[in-house]
Amino acid sequence: MVKRKKSWLSLTITAGTALLLAACGGENEEGTGSEGTGDDGDKVSIEFWSFWGSGLRRDAIEEIIEDFNTSQDEIEVEYVYQPWGDIWTKSLASIAAGDPPDVIVQDINSVQQRAEAQQSTNLQEYISQEDDMESLFYPHLWETVFYEENAYALPFNTDTQVLFYNKDAFEEVGLDPETPPATWEELEEYARALDVQNGDSWERIGFYPLWNLGSDVWALNADNGVSWFDEEGNVTINTPEKVDALEWILEWQDYYGANTINSYEAEFGSGVADPFISGLVSIRAQNINYYTNLLENAPEDFNFGVAPLPEYEEGSGNWSWGGGFVLEVPYGAENPEASYEFMKYLTSTEVQEKFGLNSFDIMANQEANTNLISHPDLDEEGQMIYEMADRNLESTVITPVPLTAPDFSSLVNGEIDNMMLGNQSPEEALEAAQASVENLVEQNE
Amino acid sequence: MAVATIKQKKKMSKKQKKDALWGLFFVSPFIIGFVIFMLGPMLFSFYGSFTNYNLTSKMDFIGFNNFRRMFNQDELFWKSLYNTGYYVLFNVPLTAIGSVLLAVLLNQQVRGMSVFRTIFYLPAILSGVAVYVLWMQMLSPTSGLVNTILAWIGVQGPAWLFDPQWTKPALILMKLWSVGGAMLLYLATLQNVPTQLYESAEIDGASAFKRFRHITLPLITPIIFYDVVTSTIGAFQIFQEAYVMTESGTNGPANSLLFYNLHMWNKAFVAFDMGYAMAMSMVLFVIVLSLTFVNLKLAPRWVHYGGGRSE
Incomplete structure (x- = not known):
């Protein structure tokens, strides 16, 4: 009798523990369900994190993602907004847990710091396949993405x-x-x-x-x-x-x-x-x-x-x-190739121009900025801002976090x-x- | 407790064994939770404090290096320890005194007392960023409520959050506002003080102050003790307030709000020096543990338990 009760007891404890663990695990999955392959066959689904939660930038990025999703049928991007105060600690936690998002908007000043700590994916193999990725961007921004001669990010926007x-x-x-x-x-x-x-x-x-x-x-x-x-x-x-x-x-x-x-x-x-x-x-x-x-x-x-x-x-x-922001693939993300495709799309002249036009951000893509200087949809003031920005970026310095004294x-x-x-x-x-x-x-x- | 009984009596009857197991079963949610979410991480960070752990790529054993750096080289470590000590030194006694006084006031037999109690308790249920932002406005040097009221009585208030000499006092003042939580504890205890004690003291001609000093105060010392111990621990962990009120952890003017936990956070999530941060957390653990120990040792001198000491 006693024995039976005892085994029943241990069973309950085990079940209770399992339940507790399951309950705790559930919360995680909600945040980072990036492995999902989507319902329609071979489509790769990737998760994109940024802190653009409202206003001009949110509208602009959602429109751009929708364009991207309809323009091809191989990659489906899901946009996830993470509040400014949380996004990078959350992503760090998810990288440490081995379940990160696929693409994330990150601070341009700490690209090397993350590369050194293996928090981001080396993108050099993809970039080497391109003709001339370098000439797309302002040189001082392009310099920031390198760690030990390998690129770990693509510049997205900047300021001065x-x-x-x-x-x-x-x-x-x-x-x-x-x-x-x-x-x-x-x-x-x-x-x-x-x-x-x-x-x-x-x-x-x-x-x-x-x-x-x-x-x-x-x-x-x-x-x-x-x-x-x-x-x-x-x-x-x-x-x-x-x-x-x-x-x-x-x-x-x-x-x-x-x-x-x-x-x-x-x-x-x-x-x-x-x-x-x-x-x-x-x-x-x-x-x-x-x-x-x-x-x-x-x-x-x-x-x-x-x-x-x-x-x-x-x-x-x-x-x-x-300063500015870059796009990165967190270390351990499952589909770096698809992620890179999406990043390439986001940094293309056309898309950069669109984002700038809608948000008034200064873009990392040189041609996009120069196009905006004379863009018919911008008024005189707007054009003046882009002209000023383009000129000022020549003497603008980015100050990446020093690795020895972050x-x-x-x-x-x-x-x-x-x-x-x-x-x-x-x-x-x-x-x-x-x-x-x-x-x-x-x-x- | 169950474990202790098992050890004391080598031979337990079947019934006792069964009871002990049931006891363990009922405390198992705590034991499991504690082992998984507290003890595990604590042991991990104890080990981590001897490494150069950076969360993602490194975890090499480096001996006492983190501690050596902390005590000998890191200037901000001492600064943060000083700031935190300052805060604890004023915050703990002031909130304890504040909540006892408030509880005594709210224990009077006055009509509509429940309304007052609600009002004074209300700040305790408001918390987090909204309150800090509200206080940042109230502490604004020229148009803030605090300085406006000070101006009525002819005092020119300081620049509070902008002047390094006043940033910590400002925070201590702000924390006084939410003594409602502890006040509730005291209030409950005050209502347990037997009224016949007051009655007989009154017959003997004791003044209101004497009744408070010699009846009320001794009888609520266990709760004061509990409050002081827990709020000391809490005060050492101050973080949110400084993080929010200094625009995302810029440490306040001249690093005057760089508290221990904020420095630890910066080391962990700005410099990714998690091993060092873990070492800092170990040092804090030792500091808090020894203070609590001292508190426990001093307690018999001033804490009175109604039924006498149990030891």
């Missing part, structure tokens, strides 16, 4: 930092709205002309460099386009030009006062409350994507121009900084924050940051 300026405000104070400031010195002159101070408060702020760019971009602009690391991976934080750039930023902060800046910054809204649209700020250094904000929120007659970031000194170059930025930012608070001089800040980052590199080597 430019100046937006309020032409009406320029005219009001007697500046020529067609000649934006070309050097840092000119920028300062212009800003002084545009400032409107009323007692203790500012009614209009001509320009403040950290709205909305990081000090790293100004440092790179001053230092001939060399970021915190040079091309060989040496730490180039503490250079005279970069110290200069930080001093320049401090001067601006002193001029308007840290309190003014902090309180304005905290009030900055988006939409109609945007300080550039409301006229509070006349010149704004910002990602060129900012154009979509203006398009959505600025009144019809809002009169603005775009210009390259001014030069540190005459002739030093309008160096700017950019998480260096908090070290540098901490020192610069302390400098902005007046706790140390720019020289001290960069000296300390240089030492800290060199120490981090040493730890990882």
Whole structure:
């Protein structure tokens, strides 16, 4: 009697465990059912992850995927939206679990980092079969996809930092709205002309460099386009030009006062409350994507121009900084060939042009961008943006994550924050940051 | 417990064996869950902390390298430990005091008390990103509610989340808002305090404060102890707040909100240095374990159990 009960007991426990495990497994399958071959025979079905969940980009990508699915009958792409905050940790977890999506939109700055850690698939064998894949893309973007001379991604879209300026405000104070400031010195002159101070408060702020760019971009602009690391991976934080750039930023902060800046910054809204649209700020250094904000929120007659970031000194170059996204096949994906086909489609001139036209993104495909400069469906402003972008990309630097110090930025930012608070001089800040980052590199080597 | 009894008496009757098995059966959901989802990962990360594990391609044994780096070279490790310690030091006592006081207030016999109780408990059921975003607006330097109220009484409020000296106090303040959860525990305990104790104290002429100090407080010490232990553990694990309120883990101005778990997260998912992150989690485990041990050792000095100590 007892024995029978005992075996019954162990059976129940086993069954219970199995049930528990099954219940936990079920959740996973929902997210990553990529092996499905679809209902209609030989069709390969692949899963595409991106973070475009709403608005212009979502509409554009869904239309493009539908076009792709109807254009051929071998590959069926399923679009899966993953929120911005989750997508890459989720994909990492799925790669570690051996059940990743087939194609994913990834950050352009960490392609090599993922390639090194075997999180992405080597695409060189497919790319080698192509005639001239390289010439499709802007050279500085193409460079980012290589790790040990093998390509691990295809560039998809990009961006660049430019100046937006309020032409009406320029005219009001007697500046020529067609000649934006070309050097840092000119920028300062212009800003002084545009400032409107009323007692203790500012009614209009001509320009403040950290709205909305990081000090790293100004440092790179001053230092001939060399970021915190040079091309060989040496730490180039503490250079005279970069110290200069930080001093320049401090001067601006002193001029308007840290309190003014902090309180304005905290009030900055988006939409109609945007300080550039409301006229509070006349010149704004910002990602060129900012154009979509203006398009959505600025009144019809809002009169603005775009210009390259001014030069540190005459002739030093309008160096700017950019980022962007690439398409990758996560490591362990089952149909890399089909995935590559789809990626190739997404980076083709026609599709890139379409995505750009619908989302106003700057595309990685050069021809697509140049086509958009004179595209009949774009208005003058839209064409101006693509013209500016195409020109600016020549002096735009991408700063991939250094493999020996992937998480260096908090070290540098901490020192610069302390400098902005007046706790140390720019020289001290960069000296300390240089030492800290060199120490981090040493730890990882 | 069942295991202990088996060991004590070498020979068990059939009935006892049967009972022990049934006992095990009833606790099996916990045991299975614990082994699969807690113990397994814990052992794995214990081993992982001695490797250069990066989730996908490497897992080589590197001895104590991760720990050596952590203590000798990683500047941000010490910074994050300091930030977390600061937070724990203020958060734990303040929330404990706050929730006890609130519970005492809400234990009065006043009409409509259930409405007040509901109102004060409400923040505890709101959680996550929505609350943090709300607080980011309330803490806004010029137009935020907090500084507006401070201005009424003639105080110029600080720039809260923008000033590294005030970022942690801002977070501690925010956490005080949601003491409702612990308050509920205290409230339940307060209602168990026998009223005749108060009555006899009142007859002896004890003031309200004395009644609180000598009757209420000693009788709720077990719950205070429980609250302090669990909230210390919870406070060491602070992550979400800092991650959300600093725009995806930028650590706050001058790294002032770089908490231990945030640094660990950065190491794991930004640098893919999972082995190092695992080593960090082991160190945190030891810190929390020893603090809990100290708490347990100190407990007999101030915690009063109604029925006397059981040992």
